[in-house]
Amino acid sequence: MSLIGKFATVGGATLFSRIFGFGREMMMASALGIGPVADAFNLAFRFPNLFRRLFAEGAFNAAFIPLFSRSLEEDGEDGARAFASEIFSTLFVVLTGLTILALVFMPLLVSTIIAPGLAACVDDPAGTAISCGERFDITVAFSRIMFPYLASMSLMAMVSGILNAFRRFFAAAVAPTILNFVLIGVLAWCFWTEADTTTIGLWMSWGVLFAGIAQLAMVTVAMRMADFGVSLQRPRWTKGLKRLLILAGPAALIGGITQINLFVGQAIASYKPGAVSILQYADRPYQLPLGMVGVAIGVVLLPELARALKAGRLEEAQHTQNRSLEFALFLTVPAAVALFLIPEPIIRLIYERGAFDAATTTAVAAVLGLYALGLPAFVLIKVFSPGYFAREDTRTPMMITGASAIANIILSLILFNLYAERGIALATTLAGWLNALLLFEGLRRKGLWHLDRPLLKRGALVLVSALLMGGAIVALEFWLAPWMQPSSGLLAQIAAILVLVGVAMAVYFVLALATGAVDRGLVMRLVKRQRG
Template sequence: MNLFGKFATVGGATLLSRVFGFGREMMMASALGVGPVADAFNLAFRFPNLFRRLFAEGAFNAAFIPLFARSLESDGEGGAKRFASEIFSTLFVVLTTLTVLAMIFMPTLVRTIIAPGLAVCVDTVDTGRQAISCETRFDLTVTLSRIMFPYLACMSLMAMVSGILNAFRRFFAAAVAPTLLNIILIAVLLYAHWVGADTVTIGHLMSWGVLAAGVSQLALVVAAMRLAGFSVALGVPRWTQNLKRLLILAGPAALIGGITQINLFVGQAIASFKPGAVSILQYADRPYQLPLGMVGVAIGVVLLPELARALKAGHLREAQHTQNRSLEFALFLTLPAAVALFLIPEPIIRVIYERGAFDPTATPAVASVLGLYALGLPAFVLIKVFSPGFFAREDTKTPMRATLVSAVANTVLSFVLFQFYAEQGIALATTLAGWLNAGLLFLGLWRRGLWEIDRALVKRGALVLLASLAMGALLLVELHLLSDWLVPAAGLHRQLAALAFLVASAMAVYFACTVLFGAVDRSMLMKLAKGRRGRAKAAE
């Protein structure tokens, strides 16, 4: 399977998860709206979910895969099994201890890290079904956090098992596992609707659903590992050179790989000072995460093993080619997505969320945040492209410095801009910090001679931008022509039809322009088409 085929495998599985995630968010918005229970659930879920994104979506792999691959090559499968068992046993003990301590001291964590705004809250908020005092909101956030915190342990262990699968070039199981979370939460929301549960009960049910999903996801990747003919043993943790080296690499890698989630976590903590702002940020994050997850995660998971193999074999030209084609692939998919999300966020949000407890007055607020997030979409995907250039060489210090600068800038900007623009200020801070991080990573590679931009990348990148702008111009014209169909008074069926037309026509024009302008490798498209026809004939 070639590089683009591997991107498609992981990206397709991630897309499946994101589609179910859309369904989950739509149902949650209808059930909870922009209110205190939604805020409490999102705040409680953000902390363990931060670690899921840090570990499960490539950061742990950035440290683990090169060491595991080296052990597999030098010591054989037996040595690799001993190495993996050492790491697994240590992770299990550390995570169990961390979970117990966190559950005991959860009120302090919520008050100081997760939602400091709740500690100084002085109002009572009406959810539409019941009034909830600030003290109750704080207690609810603590309770939901305690229920969901073990999810962190499940995801961290899953990350290690996923790293083993990725090292054996088995990407699908780890990529599709997050879908279980969305399926289980959708089932929970359907049950809550069936029994007519109130908002607080829904929050509790969803929290237990998150925990059940964590256990299920871990079980899935463990089963996939066993089917691959590999297993790990749980033993007494020991301090070894392998463990020491992993920790040296994993800490910075987790920070670097999870910068998007770290920025969002900081943003939500600051947003907790304004009722409803946390939910607004979360609802805007879901449409933005669809292209980010599909492209960014696929590149982050696949690119690192490919680069590591090329560099270990001394194939520097192949490594440069892989990096440039990955960047080309990222620009090809993210630039048009960023343009579209920036230009038509309100119709998207209205069609996805505006029903049930999600009041129409919340749509402009969520849409404005989505538009600002969209401007940072290419940056966060580029981070996924640039980071493996360091990780494959076992250099985590350089990107860690860039990430720390970006994280500090995000925190300062969020505090300052929140005072003037509320949740929009946080979204703008996240976007600016993302571009700062991507720029610093690229400069680090370029100055050290680790990335040489080829002419094909410059040419195709410029043409992709031109095609994206042409698509954007079409969207602006169509927005004006279809304005009567994109308002609440037109009804959901007309809004949905108009939005579908906007998306379909924009995609058609964009892909037509890229082919016409030569923004894509036409020979690659022909090979893909021939490959599909060949597989279809074989299936017959």
């Protein structure tokens, strides 16, 4: 399968999951709006979800896959099975202990790390439906229910790494859809029974835990179908485990920079009621292209690059890096332009119903527009990072990521006081670009990345095509504005957005083909292959 084909397989499965994620967020927005229960659920879910992203899209893809692949090549399946069993057993024991400690000390975690703003909360003298103390208590309760999700997702990440090493990408990419199916089912049940908001949040928390166990079971079955298995044994300190920890710690930090930035922003946002939920709702449309493109590149590029380097095919490695960057720019730049120009109609169509009113739409759209400016940066991070990981260099990207994380915290604290949740979104975007540029400069200075002429030419043409597409969006939005208002009805809004997006995509792809922003030869070969 070609590199583009592998990107498409993982990206398609991730897109499938993200679409149902939209459905979940739409139902949740209608049920909870940006109220205290929505804040509590989002705060509680973000903490274990942070570790899911760190492990699934960072540490194991960056550290485990090269070591497992080497063991598979040098020691055969028996040696690889022994190595995997060592890691699985250690991970299982550590996660079990971590989960027990977290459940016991969850109030301290909530007040200091997850939501420090709740500990500083002061009740409104006029009175609110849920007091500060109640907000804190339900956040602790939701966090305790959902924290074991971390263990399930971390073990799932390891199994997914094994599947990726065998070039079986689909099961691991599609497994997250289970979470969306479960939560959609829970929300549908709560709507039918007319449950109150606190009950909805409680049932959703249990749904997250159930979905985590189901996802782990799915990838385990897929691993068994690949005729591979691991066993649980007494953990031992081995050379392979030591090497994995040396690589995985920095890799987790680097691969999860997006989620670290979002988590930091959410913790700061807990000082303002509703800000946490505003950031979460804006994050969902932004995560669609980021997940589809970024995750696909991150999952596929590292094994391909590591394989080429180990075989001494340096020219092939350079070609793979440049084509991956080209692919990332081709898809993310127009997506960023579109999300920046028309965030409000998109948010209105997705969320504005039930407890989600017009004022909330305006607030969420403003945040989405700022997130959109950082979309290419966070995908580029996933393109540049494997250039280090495939060479087992984690020190350089760790220092770069640490610097950008510190910049994000400082900017978030400053800008939150000026622009509230919009300041946090802007800080996240600026820190993302800083991280991406420093990662690229590090590769360039070490002579590990040489930009070729086709990339430079197509990158510039992609930007021109995307900006011209943006002009078409602005003109068409003005003409379609009457049909994109709530008063026109849901069907009219859907039709207007579909026309706007469809025309924008057509304009962009026509311009890309006409100018050569996309490899016309590759497109023709793909078309001929489909016809064949």
